[in-house]
Amino acid sequence: MDAMYIKWHAKLIDVSTDGNNTMTGHHAGVVTHLVNCANNDVLRIWCAPHQINIVVKAIAKGINNGV
Structure with missing residues (x-):
């Protein structure tokens, strides 16, 4: 990120993810690393198709009695 724009730490406001552990893992997730490097509080957003997938x-x- 620094190679593309050195001031990204101050500009990052949100990150969209699919919720996969490689993206959001507590220690090694990409999103977790980005959030920890940012100067501001960062909003983490799950993309809409993945949210719909979770609900479905x-x-x-529930319809299949937990099977």
């Missing part, structure tokens, strides 16, 4: 899976699980 939960509903389907």
Whole structure:
């Protein structure tokens, strides 16, 4: 990021992710690293298709009695 824009630390306001552990992991996640490097509080956003996927899976699980 520094190679593209040296002041990104002050400009980052949000990050969109799919919620995968490689992106959001507590110690080694990409998003976690970006948030820790930023000067501001950063809003983490899950993209809409992944949010819909979570809801659909939960509903389907409920319909099939948890199977």
